[in-house]
Amino acid sequence: MNTIRRGLKRKEPGQDPEAEEYQAGLNQFQAAVRKRESIRLKLQINSAPGVMEKELRSKIDIEESVCKGTAKFITACKNEGNLLEATKNLLLSNLRVDMLKFELNKIRRGRGSPVVKQGNPSYAAVSLSDIRIPLLWRPRDHMQDTGDSRRFAIFCIARVGAQIYDTGLVHPVDRHSTDVAFPDVLLFSKMPPYFELKLEMYSFLLSDNSMVSTQAKIASRFSKANKSISKAVGKRIAMAMREANSEKEDVEKASKHKGPKFDLLGTATLRLDDSGEDVRSHELYMEEGENDHPRMPPLFGQFCARLAVMPYCREEPVLVGGLGVRGEGMEDWQEDCWVRLMDWKLSLWSGVEQYEQARSPSKTVRVEQETIIKDGEGDEGNVFTVENYGEGKVSFLCPTKESKVMWLAHLYQHACDQRRWRQAAQHKMEVLSPDMKPGLARSVGRTRSKLVLMYNETKI
Numbered sequence: 001m002n003t004i005r006r007g008l009k010r011k012e013p014g015q016d017p018e019a020e021e022y023q024a025g026l027n028q029f030q031a032a033v034r035k036r037e038s039i040r041l042k043l044q045i046n047s048a049p050g051v052m053e054k055e056l057r058s059k060i061d062i063e064e065s066v067c068k069g070t071a072k073f074i075t076a077c078k079n080e081g082n083l084l085e086a087t088k089n090l091l092l093s094n095l096r097v098d099m100l101k102f103e104l105n106k107i108r109r110g111r112g113s114p115v116v117k118q119g120n121p122s123y124a125a126v127s128l129s130d131i132r133i134p135l136l137w138r139p140r141d142h143m144q145d146t147g148d149s150r151r152f153a154i155f156c157i158a159r160v161g162a163q164i165y166d167t168g169l170v171h172p173v174d175r176h177s178t179d180v181a182f183p184d185v186l187l188f189s190k191m192p193p194y195f196e197l198k199l200e201m202y203s204f205l206l207s208d209n210s211m212v213s214t215q216a217k218i219a220s221r222f223s224k225a226n227k228s229i230s231k232a233v234g235k236r237i238a239m240a241m242r243e244a245n246s247e248k249e250d251v252e253k254a255s256k257h258k259g260p261k262f263d264l265l266g267t268a269t270l271r272l273d274d275s276g277e278d279v280r281s282h283e284l285y286m287e288e289g290e291n292d293h294p295r296m297p298p299l300f301g302q303f304c305a306r307l308a309v310m311p312y313c314r315e316e317p318v319l320v321g322g323l324g325v326r327g328e329g330m331e332d333w334q335e336d337c338w339v340r341l342m343d344w345k346l347s348l349w350s351g352v353e354q355y356e357q358a359r360s361p362s363k364t365v366r367v368e369q370e371t372i373i374k375d376g377e378g379d380e381g382n383v384f385t386v387e388n389y390g391e392g393k394v395s396f397l398c399p400t401k402e403s404k405v406m407w408l409a410h411l412y413q414h415a416c417d418q419r420r421w422r423q424a425a426q427h428k429m430e431v432l433s434p435d436m437k438p439g440l441a442r443s444v445g446r447t448r449s450k451l452v453l454m455y456n457e458t459k460i
Contacts, residue, residue, distance in 0.1 A: 056104045056162075060097060067093045074259040084153050084169055084204065087259040091202070092157060092166050099162045122318070122417045123190045124311040124424065127431040128158055128197065128270070130279045131167065131182040131305045136298040137175050150174065151206040152297050154265070158186050158199050172206055173297060185432045193420040197270040197307070201284070202262040205295045263295055268303065272422060275309040277429050308429040311421050317342045319410045322352065324397030325363075333397055341410060344368055344418050344425060346386065346394075365394050369419045373411050375404075384408055 070090040077083045133154070153171035157164065167184040188197070266286040274282060284303050318341040324333040325348060338349040340361075347361035354362075366388050367373075376383035376395055382404045387393040398404035418425040 053104065053107050056100055056107070060100045060104070063093050063097045063100065067097065077259075080206075081171075083259060084171065087204075087262065088155055088166065088169055088202075090259070091262060092164065095157065095159065096162070096164050099159070099164060103162045121192065121413065121420065122311050122313040123192060124309050124421070125431045126160070126188040126191045126195065126197065126275075126310075127306075127308045128186040128188075128199070129184070129306050129308075129432050131156060131184070131199075131303065132179050132279075133181075133201065133284075133303045134179040134300045135173075135177060136300050137178075138298075150208045150294075150297070153204045153206055154180050154201065154297070155262075156182060156199060156201050158188075158197060160188050160191060160195055160197050163188050173203075185434045187431070187434050191309075193272055193417075193422075195272065199268045199270065199305075201265040201267070201303075203265050203296055204260050204262045208294070263293075265296055265299065266301075270305070270307050272309060272424065275307045275424060275429065277306075277308070277427065279304050279306045308431045309421070309424040310429055310431040311417065311424055313414065313417060314343045314425075314428065318414055319407065320355075321403070321407075322399070323407075326395045326397070328392030328394070335397075339396070341367065341407075341414060344414065366391075367411060367414050369415050371415055373408065373415065375408060384411075386411070 067090060070086050070093065074083065074086050074090065077086060151172040151174045153169055154173055155169045156167045158167075159165070165186045165188075167182040167186070170180050170182065173180055188195075266284040268282055268284050270282065274280065281302050281304050284299065284301050286299065286301060320338070320340045323337055323339045324335045325337045325339070326333050334350075336351055338352045338355045340347045340349075340355070344367050346365040346367055348363040348365070349355045349359070349361055365386050367386065368388070370389060372385075372387040374385045374387075376385045382398040382401050383395055384398070384404055384407060385393050385395045396407070398407060
């Protein structure tokens with residue numbers, strides 16, 4: 001009978017269907033907003049400083065209005081779920097306002113928007129997904145279903161510069177949970193090769209029944225002890241306890257309008273070297289002694305996530321135009337060829353019609369960091385050559401000298417980008433979309449066997 005009761009205890013209580021529908025709709029709306037924001041930022045790559053300054057001022061005004069409205073909502077809100085979501089949004093808006101002001105000051109000082117020139121370094125899209133945080137409960141708490149009865153609400157904030165996004169709020173998290181998984185996909189646009197993605201994890205203690213039971217035991221002991229003490233002493237103890245409880249209620253009432261306060265669990269910094277096609281384990285930095293704090297859930301000190309990087313030059317043409325082509329050993333030029341520079345290679349078509357019909361290129365020439373790119377000789381000085389080890393030299397004839405200068409600048413920069421992007425240039429990674437549903441997203445590392453292997457690699 002006791003075994004059956006323990007089994008029933010371990011079943012998590014079902015949530016309200018209306019609350020689940022509200023949370024699902026909210027997550028879908030936030031995913032659509034993140035996708036729209038990433039597309040808008042991508043289109044602003046070559047914007048003038050004046051346009052960017054105006055855009056930043058407009059965003060600051062919007063975020064400040066959101067902060068004011070959310071603060072008013074928190075004072076009037078009575079529902080716990082809505083209150084937690086509003087407090088999370090207020091924390092996110094305050095961070096955005098601070099970082100937007102910082103970016104605005106950089107532009108005003110002339111350091112935030114470099115001058116657009118030929119051959120600028122390429123940017124990339126960066127997606128963070130499959131975030132999973134393992135928890136470190138004591139064996140008797142998790143297996144025997146006794147002891148620690150704390151319940152938490154947890155979410156994450158990921159930011160790079162002024163791009164700050166949050167995951168959905170996961171609650172309740174208690175000793176029945178072995179880990180906390182976030183199905184959100186966070187997409188960052190216009191990222192340079194030296195980007196640093198900072199991930200922050202926050203939690204809030206929803207309830208602690210173990211503290212309540214301990215207080216009840218102490219109160220019962222006091223009541224038993226009062227029987228053996230004189231009535232006068234008992235009255236004084238009871239009066240002191242009532243005063244302490246009334247003071248505690250006054251403090252709770254005074255702090256209730258401020259809303260719940262989320263505690264920072266830990267931080268992590270992800271860079272280009274941490275990217276890959278698979279889910280990986282990463283270090284989570286925590287302050288000394290924070291893992292034993294009663295207001296925070298116990299953590300391993302590591303977390304799992306998938307960081308994918310896709311340079312724009314892998315899927316978008318860097319430069320396209322008509323050139324004359326002559327291979328090694330050929331005497332005559334093959335004129336009116338259509339050439340496209342993309343994905344660290346030059347693709348050649350016999351004419352623009354073949355390119356527009358999306359036919360396969362007739363020839364490709366690699367453009368990598370080992371490629372030899374030279375300013376060739378011509379009657380009018382409008383020829384350049386591209387040569388790779390083990391392949392013949394290919395000469396290109398430009399219509400004008402200015403066109404040759406433009407091609408050479410982009411070729412040099414494109415070859416240099418391969419060295420900067422490292423594994424992102426060598427292996428193509430799939431960057432997920434924020435509005436992709438969990439069922440349609442890649443299930444990398446979501447099976448039980450892969451998760452067991454992943455957790456076995458973590459350092460405890």
